[in-house]
Amino acid sequence: MDKIEVVIHNFFKEYAGLESLKNAALLVCRRDGVPLFSYKTFESTWNDSTAGALIGGMWQAAETLTQFIPEVKDEDFRFSFDTSSRGIFIVELSGNFEPLYLSYIYYNLDNPARMKSRVKSIKDKLDMYLDDHLSNVSTRISTQEKEVFLFSDISDDEMDDLFSEVIA
Amino acid sequence: MSFVNYKTKEINCKIVYYGPGLGGKTTNIQYVYKKSAGENKGEMVSLNSENERTIFFDFLPLDLGEIRGFRTRFHLYTVPGQVFYESSRKLILRGVDGVVFVADSQLERMEANIESLKSLQSNLAEQGYDIEKIPLVFQWNKRDLPNVSSVEDMGLTLNQFKRPEFEGVATKGDGVFTTLKSITKLVLMNLKGGL
Numbered sequence: 001m002d003k004i005e006v007v008i009h010n011f012f013k014e015y016a017g018l019e020s021l022k023n024a025a026l027l028v029c030r031r032d033g034v035p036l037f038s039y040k041t042f043e044s045t046w047n048d049s050t051a052g053a054l055i056g057g058m059w060q061a062a063e064t065l066t067q068f069i070p071e072v073k074d075e076d077f078r079f080s081f082d083t084s085s086r087g088i089f090i091v092e093l094s095g096n097f098e099p100l101y102l103s104y105i106y107y108n109l110d111n112p113a114r115m116k117s118r119v120k121s122i123k124d125k126l127d128m129y130l131d132d133h134l135s136n137v138s139t140r141i142s143t144q145e146k147e148v149f150l151f152s153d154i155s156d157d158e159m160d161d162l163f164s165e166v167i168a
Numbered sequence: 169m170s171f172v173n174y175k176t177k178e179i180n181c182k183i184v185y186y187g188p189g190l191g192g193k194t195t196n197i198q199y200v201y202k203k204s205a206g207e208n209k210g211e212m213v214s215l216n217s218e219n220e221r222t223i224f225f226d227f228l229p230l231d232l233g234e235i236r237g238f239r240t241r242f243h244l245y246t247v248p249g250q251v252f253y254e255s256s257r258k259l260i261l262r263g264v265d266g267v268v269f270v271a272d273s274q275l276e277r278m279e280a281n282i283e284s285l286k287s288l289q290s291n292l293a294e295q296g297y298d299i300e301k302i303p304l305v306f307q308w309n310k311r312d313l314p315n316v317s318s319v320e321d322m323g324l325t326l327n328q329f330k331r332p333e334f335e336g337v338a339t340k341g342d343g344v345f346t347t348l349k350s351i352t353k354l355v356l357m358n359l360k361g362g363l
Contacts, residue, residue, distance in 0.1 A: 030171070030263075032243075046211060047211070050229060053213065053225075057224060057260075061256070150172060150238075150360065151359065153357070158235055158236075159349050161235075162349075162352070164233070165205065165232075165233045166205060166230070166232055166233070167345060
């Protein structure tokens with residue numbers, strides 16, 4: 001796994017309490033929607049990539065909409081789309097790392113506000129954990145690495161092989 | 169922004185289909201969805217209006233096979249083509265690894281193609297990308313219609329960057345996978361970070 005992904009997984013491994021989540025899913029994804037961590041207590045046909053793409057898109061659309069609001073400064077926004085018992089709640093992880101979103105999707109809850117508060121608490125802890133654990137590990141590719149291409153050349157045959165399994 | 173996971177040997181990349189409204193961007197990825205084997209694709213999500221015009225984006229996660237030991241996952245997005253959705257297009261271009269410009273070959277749509285290409289160039293620049301460096305391919309779509317510009321004219325007018333270009337009839341699937349294969353190759357070869 002990538003370093004940031006490992007750190008996030010370690011955080012949730014150490015964080016005792018996910019087992020107590022009921023009727024809920026927790027997903028951490030990047031701005032471009034790539035999922036880094038997910039935990040679900042229910043079956044779903046949706047894959048994490050699709051959920052991540054929508055979460056990233058929703059957040060960024062909402063963030064852009066805040067430009068309509070006068071006098072918005074650097075504030076901690078959260079995104080909420082819900083009824084009294086089910087919905088979606090997204091917060092942005094903030095620290096010295098790339099933008100990440102922590103989303104909480106839930107249903108059949110008696111007191112969603114309490115869980116949202118818990119999600120905010122997870123966010124705060126995860127912010128600190130990421131800052132602490134990424135400070136010694138560069139999450140960015142070094143300049144030297146950046147200048148090297150992963151694949152120096154790819155043949156047409158390799159591309160044909162790559163697509164041979166895809167096309168039904 | 170691509171995501172290379174060295175430990176699990178996975179590569180995630182983002183490809184955006186860009187172009188004028190009603191040019192066939194959504195039709196391209198709908199065809200990919202239709203023709204892809206079940207285990208390779210996730211759900212296709214379309215955020216569109218009642219008349220099926222894209223208003224935010226279409227999204228299709230596609231697992232390709234392995235290349236040199238790396239499993240490859242591509243996230244295909246389309247942007248809304250209509251002029252007034254510029255802010256959505258900017259959002260969707262964030263973190264893009266490669267662009268397919270789907271142009272409408274009909275003569276009367278050339279102005280729309282040019283306008284859309286200009287918008288792509290400025291939106292990429294706004295986010296620090298150089299259109300001359302980013303992986304980019306062109307698809308001249310709707311070649312089956314009467315009154316289309318010649319391929320030479322399309323290339324001269326739109327493809328000043330001399331990138332790969334393909335003819336397409338997305339409704340029939342012609343050129344769809346050829347175009348996707350080409351942008352996929354360019355994106356993979358543009359990935360940074362030595363083994």
